[in-house]
Amino acid sequence: MRTALFLLAWLSAFPPDTTVVGPQESLREVAERVFGDASATAELRALNGLASDAVAPGTRLKLPGQERALALKALETARTLVAQAKGEATLPEAEARLGEAEVYFRTARYAQASEAANAAGTLVSTGRAPHPSAFSVHVEPDAGTTTVSVTRGPPVRVEAEGVTRPVASGETVLVEKGQPPVAPTPPLAVPQPEQPKQGAVLKRRADAKKQLGPVKLTWAAVPGVERYEVEVARDLEGAAVVTQTTTTPEVTMPALAAGRYWWTVRAVGGAGRSEPSAVRRFELVPERLPINVKKGPWQ
Amino acid sequence: MLLALALLASPLGCTAEDAPAVPTTSSAPAPTPRAHxxxxxxxxxxxxxTADEWSIASDDVPLFENDKVRTEAGAGADLVFSxxxxxxxxxGDSLIGIAETRPRPGRPxxxxxxxxxxxxxxLERPSTQSLSVNTPAATIQAGREIVFQ
Known part of the structure; x- marks a missing residue:
């Protein structure tokens, strides 16, 4: 207890923008402790004029102020913007400015790092039409799990446990309490119907109950799928008359009454349910049986 | 000793954050609504x-720092930030706080x-607007103003 009080008093005797190297603590460990980033030793070296990573225990090291946090934010945003600026004419120049910003940051020149990062971000974002931003945040009743979905516009930044993750339009991130954001799961691709062709007229033989079949529906396989859900309806807006689940990209329908049908298929997997496929229509008509009249005396 | 000095130096009573959002004296400046x-x-x-009880909200009511809003299942409302x-x-079935500040050093x-x-x-114009949302698990920041200083 006495030792702890002494340590507290000793630490509080120094200004808040300094830190003291602990016994048997390396510069890498100091960087991990103060920045949460063990690779930030170069910043500590630059700030304190150190020639190497060797520091004696008890050495007081100067720490950056708020300017580091601002520069880091500017850098993170510039990285996101540059990564998303595919095919833009200003991209090479923006990448060069971002590279400069990274160097400035590593050498603890935070004001220059912010300036270069902002310039990089501006280069790839000016001239673009302004896109409204829309996103949703859902917090489960357990008061912990947070789901962030971005529906349109520029990326939204989700931070938890010191990890910041940009979430782009169409992406969803899940954050458990006390955990960093989980990488966005790409949404499942929408299945593409193959057979029967749009508007196909299918002739089938009627059974004893005047039902026609079979009809086989097929579509292109979707990677990462667990199952497919097929819905068949009697009209475009109506409720499904047949719903089937299958693990293969095809399904054979039970015998159906003659008439027109509309069908869609969804992929279902770990990433959730895909959007329904484009609607396909087919028509079932009874096959005409050939009439063979046997010649005989009764004619 | 230093610990004792630090304790003596700390303010007693409520801090500025704990102060009522709506002033009771006429000399204090009127609080600025954060949203409607x-x-x-x-x-x-x-x-x-500053209140202990929940009351039914009315349309266009101003919301100040640390006010809370809750909805029942099937209910809803729009918050327009000033x-x-x-x-x-x-x-529906939601509970939010306005500009709730938590004492986390270094956090905006x-x-x-x-x-x-x-x-x-x-955000209609995310290049000039920003919105920062806190949850028990994460901080969500949208818009660019928060980054480009």
Missing amino acids: LRGLKGNVQIKRA GNGSTVHLG RTDLTVLRGRIDAE
Whole structure:
């Protein structure tokens, strides 16, 4: 207890923008402790004029102020913007400015790092039409799990446990309490119907109950799928008359009454349910049986 | 000794954050609303930072720092932020706090804290607008103003 009080008093005797190297603590460990980033030793070296990573225990090291946090934010945003600026004419120049910003940051020149990062971000974002931003945040009743979905516009930044993750339009991130954001799961691709062709007229033989079949529906396989859900309806807006689940990209329908049908298929997997496929229509008509009249005396 | 000095130096009583949002004396400056509640649907209730009880919210009611809003299942409301015009739709069975500040060093203030339920946020001009949302698990920042200093 006495030792702890002494340590507290000793630490509080120094200004808040300094830190003291602990016994048997390396510069890498100091960087991990103060920045949460063990690779930030170069910043500590630059700030304190150190020639190497060797520091004696008890050495007081100067720490950056708020300017580091601002520069880091500017850098993170510039990285996101540059990564998303595919095919833009200003991209090479923006990448060069971002590279400069990274160097400035590593050498603890935070004001220059912010300036270069902002310039990089501006280069790839000016001239673009302004896109409204829309996103949703859902917090489960357990008061912990947070789901962030971005529906349109520029990326939204989700931070938890010191990890910041940009979430782009169409992406969803899940954050458990006390955990960093989980990488966005790409949404499942929408299945593409193959057979029967749009508007196909299918002739089938009627059974004893005047039902026609079979009809086989097929579509292109979707990677990462667990199952497919097929819905068949009697009209475009109506409720499904047949719903089937299958693990293969095809399904054979039970015998159906003659008439027109509309069908869609969804992929279902770990990433959730895909959007329904484009609607396909087919028509079932009874096959005409050939009439063979046997010649005989009764004619 | 230093610890004792530090304790003596700390302010006694309530801090500025604990102070009532609505001043009781005429000499104090009028508080600035952080947002307004609009488009109410169903049972929407509000609890002022200085109050202990929940009351039924009315349309266009101003919301101040640390006020709370809750909705019943099937209810909803829109929060229009005064600072930048960003809009947040509050869904049913939700509980939010306005600009709730938590004493976390180095963290910026937030516009909104979602404690339960769902919000849908819209920024018409994210290049000039920003919105910061806190939850028990994460901080969500939208718009660019928060980064480009």
